[in-house]
Amino acid sequence: MPDTSALRHTVSRRQALGLAALLWGGAAWSQEPSPLEKIKARGTLKVAVYKDNGPYSDGPASDMQGLDVTLAHALARQLNLKLSLLPFDAGENMNDDLRNMVWKGHYLGYGPADVMLHVPVDRYFMGENKQALIFGAYVREHLVVLHSPSKIPSVYNPEDLVGKTLAAEQGSGAASALMGYRGGLLRTQVSIFKDGIDAAKQVLSGHMDAAFVSRAQAEAAIFAAGEKDKWALSSLTLPGVMPNGWPLGMAVKADNTALATELDHALAALRDSGELAKIFKSHGLTLAAP
Secondary structure (H helix, E strand, O other): OOOOHHHHHHHHHHHHHHHHHHHHHHHHHHOOOOHHHHHHHHOEEEEEEEOOEOOOEEOOHHHOEOHHHHHHHHHHHHOOOEEEEEEEOOOOOHHHHHHHHHHOOOOOOOOOOOEEEEEEOOHHHHHHOOOEEEEEEEEEEOEEEEEOOOOOOOOOOHHHHOOOOEEEEOOOHHHHHHHHHHHOOOHHHEEEEOOHHHHHHHHHOOOOOEEEEEHHHHHHHHHHHOOHHHOEEEOOOOOOOOOOOEEEEEEEEOOOHHHHHHHHHHHHHHHHHOHHHHHHHHOOOOOOOO
């Protein structure tokens, strides 16, 4: 009989190589794509923005307008992706918003998005929400007093507002700070409106003497009215109000660090090219360094 040992050795070696290739191929096939790879394969960037949050994001879901909407378009374009907006109603608190729109999704099946805009970049807040990665501050927001110099020449302290009619946004920290100052010194002078832009418009129309609102809300109202030189924006320090304002940025799911890095680079490119400043200017807003 012929010696078949060499043949058996060859066959067994081929079998081993084939089995190794099969195992390697199976492992590669079963490897889960990363979150960023899934986004790029989909071809769209899902961005969560607040409803009824002018001048950042407002209007019907089919035609949202505002700075955050324009920024979302620019970020998606930088990543060579199409944009899919996910407008949502604010929850009881921002912890709920991050859970619903960033790392888990709403129990009704809405979300999560790939990234959420208009998120406070705050160390304590980050510590309370470890399931989300918060980063990419793109502006610093402040509270200001909007007033006409002809009615109120200057505002240096709350006492300068005694006897004046004051407007503030419903449920806002600004309203609480005004009404709570010195046991309610200004309480009877404060009228509450549905949002800060509406409160600012009361001043522009002459119905109120001053409004304590965010700078963006005041500037948006002035921009829409086209009367920039007639109005003053004054800083006011009150207990419970952050004197240096608060930075606004983005949030992604904690394990999606690759997307956060790409978005950071995209934001830097928009800032370096001057496009970010142009976006703010197009909405009548000041780009305050975060």
